[in-house]
Amino acid sequence: MTLTVGSAAHRILAHRHEGTVIAAFSKAVYLDFDDAVVALVVPGVAAGPLHVQVSWLPDASGGMPAHSGVDGLRVGATAVPVPDEVWSPPELDDVRGALPLLRRLVSHRPVLDITSGDGVDVTRSLDPFLAQGDTAGACRTLFGRGGGLTPAGDDVAAGVLLIAALDDPSRLLELRAIADTAPTHTISRAFLRAAASGECIEPVHSLLKACIDDDIDNATGHLERVRGVGHTSGLDLVAGVLAALTGLSVREARLSRETSSIHVQSRP
Incomplete structure (x- = not known):
């Protein structure tokens, strides 16, 4: 298996930072560099924007210092x-094209x-x-609710x-500003910021690509990989993806009807 460093983590670690270990688990160690989070993860954890896949985790505990820079x-x-x-x-060519197949595959109801x-x-x-394009309003009803390392x-x-x-x-x-307002902890906010930049864990991007291609076999396989992320974190995330794509579809249909109505009314 080829180990990777995520795009956002790569940008963070390219500069000199003094940081701190903020959490250590059996499969991940989270580092905070001036409110920019990097996650050291074991090889079995999927690639992602904040992830640095390592063959072994350092013996770390909360509060331990961390350092990044040209010297590593x-x-x-x-x-x-x-x-x-x-x-x-x-x-991804057209993310809206993922909706028909994703709607067939995803039925998860987050707690x-x-x-x-x-x-x-x-x-x-x-x-x-x-359906009104109110992303901020939708997120305000969600932030901090439920259980899990990332609620x-x-x-x-x-x-x-x-x-x-x-x-x-x-x-x-605009979207990054919404993520910054989340009344949640540092790790969860970091993943929200990455998502607001269009970056998420690899299985989710692969699922979207397969759904856009209407490739049900690959989509089903990637959904199983998503299912293995956290207790329900992966499925909760994909439920949000489905809700957002559905909202875009509803909004697009409504705007199309309104435009058609205007054209009809403007005829002599």
């Missing part, structure tokens, strides 16, 4: 090799209320916002932001 990456006194190969998300434990049809609940609501919001960014790159500054 160090965590505590340990030098950590950074892969040479940079992973970047693939170009946004840990007290009730009930799943939510986020496509329906977010429709009043997304389920944040994962859904990441899917919403990702599609907004991929569909209209001219909105990146």
